[in-house]
Amino acid sequence: MNELDALLILPPMYQSGRIPDYNPKEPMGLMYIDATLRRNGHSAEILDADIMALTLDETVAEIMKRPAKVIGFSVMQRALPSVKLLAEKLKSRGVTAHVCCGGFTATLSAKHILERIPAIDSVILGEGEATFSSLVQAIKESTDWDHFPGMAFRQNGKVIINQPATKVDVDALPWPRRDLLPICFEKTNYATILASRGCYGICTFCSNQAFERTSVGSNWRGRNPTDVVDEMEDLKRTHGVKVFKFNNPNLFGPGPNGRKHMVDICNEIISRKLGELHLMGFCRSNDIDLGVAQLMRQAGFERILIGIESANPAVLRLFRKGESLQTIRQSVEILRQVGIDIVPGFMIFNPYTTIETLEVDLDFLETYGFMPTLSKSLRIFDGTPLQEIMASENRLVWRSPLEGYHEYLVDPVIASIYMALKTISVEWIDLLRKSYQGEIWGIKKAIAFNQRMNFDTLSELVFVLEKETLKSLLSWVKTGFSYQDIVSQIARLKDQIVKAEQHIVSDSGLAEPTLNVQSFSVTDLAGRIYSILVNKVFRTFPEQYRWRDD
Numbered sequence: 001m002n003e004l005d006a007l008l009i010l011p012p013m014y015q016s017g018r019i020p021d022y023n024p025k026e027p028m029g030l031m032y033i034d035a036t037l038r039r040n041g042h043s044a045e046i047l048d049a050d051i052m053a054l055t056l057d058e059t060v061a062e063i064m065k066r067p068a069k070v071i072g073f074s075v076m077q078r079a080l081p082s083v084k085l086l087a088e089k090l091k092s093r094g095v096t097a098h099v100c101c102g103g104f105t106a107t108l109s110a111k112h113i114l115e116r117i118p119a120i121d122s123v124i125l126g127e128g129e130a131t132f133s134s135l136v137q138a139i140k141e142s143t144d145w146d147h148f149p150g151m152a153f154r155q156n157g158k159v160i161i162n163q164p165a166t167k168v169d170v171d172a173l174p175w176p177r178r179d180l181l182p183i184c185f186e187k188t189n190y191a192t193i194l195a196s197r198g199c200y201g202i203c204t205f206c207s208n209q210a211f212e213r214t215s216v217g218s219n220w221r222g223r224n225p226t227d228v229v230d231e232m233e234d235l236k237r238t239h240g241v242k243v244f245k246f247n248n249p250n251l252f253g254p255g256p257n258g259r260k261h262m263v264d265i266c267n268e269i270i271s272r273k274l275g276e277l278h279l280m281g282f283c284r285s286n287d288i289d290l291g292v293a294q295l296m297r298q299a300g301f302e303r304i305l306i307g308i309e310s311a312n313p314a315v316l317r318l319f320r321k322g323e324s325l326q327t328i329r330q331s332v333e334i335l336r337q338v339g340i341d342i343v344p345g346f347m348i349f350n351p352y353t354t355i356e357t358l359e360v361d362l363d364f365l366e367t368y369g370f371m372p373t374l375s376k377s378l379r380i381f382d383g384t385p386l387q388e389i390m391a392s393e394n395r396l397v398w399r400s401p402l403e404g405y406h407e408y409l410v411d412p413v414i415a416s417i418y419m420a421l422k423t424i425s426v427e428w429i430d431l432l433r434k435s436y437q438g439e440i441w442g443i444k445k446a447i448a449f450n451q452r453m454n455f456d457t458l459s460e461l462v463f464v465l466e467k468e469t470l471k472s473l474l475s476w477v478k479t480g481f482s483y484q485d486i487v488s489q490i491a492r493l494k495d496q497i498v499k500a501e502q503h504i505v506s507d508s509g510l511a512e513p514t515l516n517v518q519s520f521s522v523t524d525l526a527g528r529i530y531s532i533l534v535n536k537v538f539r540t541f542p543e544q545y546r547w548r549d550d
């Protein structure tokens with residue numbers, strides 16, 4: 001068996017494997033590194049254990065079939081325990097490859113990872129293309145690599161983090177290799193594309209910012225618009241891709257040049273007459289004006305995710321969003337006027353949540369008909385300004401990235417509301433989504449983003465159930481409640497879930513329901529919710545799960 005120079009691995013997030021019919025995403029970071037390695041004359045392969053829905057042991061077996069000089073794991077936080085176990089299992093089986101990690105969590109938690117996981121030899125901070133390629137070259141030639149900028153490793157039991165690397169020149173990179181596109185495309189109907197890297201925002205909670213700060217160079221770098229559209233045209237011709245998701249953290253760069261970059265991409269798409277195209281991406285409200293929105297719609301943009309986060313001006317200021325509520329409202333109106341759907345990024349439970357902010361947020365969401373998941377709370381990632389802010393206010397409850405996200409102290413009343421909502425959502429409402437995920441994914445394959453009406457109907461069902469639950473919780477903590485109030489509300493919720501299920505079953509043409517809602521115990525759930533609200537023992541928004549095989 002030929003030894004590869006490098007095996008790039010996306011680890012399985014679920015150690016016992018995913019359900020097979022899920023919605024796989026292209027591993028864009030590894031695809032760029034793969035292309036760069038091959039261009040530099042190295043042999044490489046990607047093993048995407050997540051896409052293949054492999055268990056941990058199956059992943060080990062697949063890795064053993066592909067011996068390599070260097071193994072590179074792409075690490076996001078929830079997959080970190082899998083990476084630890086995989087690296088340990090490989091070393092215990094006598095694998096001598098150099099094991100390196102990269103990606104967001106590896107970058108932001110490098111010191112912790114190297115201190116806690118001896119089976120990992122090094123971490124590359126920031127973008128991996130250039131540094132990983134140099135590492136592979138050095139390992140192949142048995143030369144030193146410990147002086148490379150952007151590398152972290154152990155030396156005499158101590159973690160060394162070298163000086164930061166320079167950010168890559170985005171126009172000098174090869175296009176990402178699309179070996180995995182057919183698998184993803186078959187299930188999702190879209191391809192991803194990256195027109196720029198980084199974001200000029202300074203939001204305190206954002207790990208993109210923290211990630212960008214670990215290397216030297218501009219926080220936003222746009223690719224040549226002609227080359228971006230060449231890549232899209234090529235994907236359309238070779239793979240029949242008509243639907244593209246832009247993975248850039250922000251579709252716009254800073255200032256007039258950043259706006260021009262988006263305008264140039266749109267004009268390039270329009271002038272080439274690429275035919276049917278359906279586009280979506282992420283952006284900030286302050287970049288949207290009528291002219292650019294009209295042009296984006298003409299180019300094929302149908303859905304935009306805007307990080308609104310909160311409808312409370314004071315919270316926006318504390319987050320350093322750099323946007324007023326007025327700007328947010330304007331952008332929503334403009335996008336709707338030109339016919340672009342909005343997916344709102346919203347963090348209703350955050351370190352600054354109060355009863356009043358919850359009421360203002362709910363009111364805003366109702367006014368605009370937005371339907372985000374309500375039972376989620378802001379997560380604090382290593383390296384973000386918010387981590388420092390919470391620590392300086394003595395509110396940070398530090399957690400190892402191997403175990404979960406950091407938590408933060410909040411008012412016990414808010415924590416109780418969150419935990420009650422979370423419990424009801426996870427145990428009942430979310431079961432609806434989970435049970436019918438296959439149908440939802442089937443429906444999501446509708447070709448155009450703005451034709452996915454059935455999926456939106458399902459989202460709406462879940463949202464309305466959560467919203468009504470949250471409203472009851474708010475009214476109870478303000479005006480008082482009895483165990484009987486809770487029993488009645490939970491019984492009503494049960495009826496609604498039964499109806500929602502009937503709706504989904506008939507909408508998706510299923511023969512019979514799979515979720516046995518009738519067996520749900522109203523008194524059991526009501527008893528636990530009553531106890532959460534009365535005892536107020538929570539002080540944070542804890543994870544429902546620790547990182548484990550879930």
Ligand code: B12
Binds near residue numbers: 071
């Ligand atoms: C697409 C995407 C996903 C896809 C991932 C597909 C994939 N396999 O890559 C899916 C939907 C699965 C996903 C899941 C999640 N995501 Co996500 N995701 C994104 C998104 C929109 C784009 C990522 C991307 O393609 N970037 C472009 C490529 C080129 O960059 P890259 O992947 O970072 O790779 C570069 C470097 O990181 C590095 N690198 C990466 N891997 C490796 C490996 C080695 C060996 C080396 C040396 C280097 C290296 O080199 C690469 C090339 O330069 C970003 C937002 C953004 N635009 O950045 C969020 C983002 C990365 N996700 C985020 C989050 C929070 C999540 C979830 C936790 C969400 C959730 N609640 O479940 C999960 C985590 C899953 C997990 N395993 O833990 C956060 C990161 C948070 C953090 N600090 O970890 C981001 C930044 C969004 C945000 N602003 O909050 N995500």
Ligand code: SF4
Binds near residue numbers: 202208
């Ligand atoms: S605008 Fe979005 S990507 Fe940019 S810093 Fe803020 S949260 Fe991060």
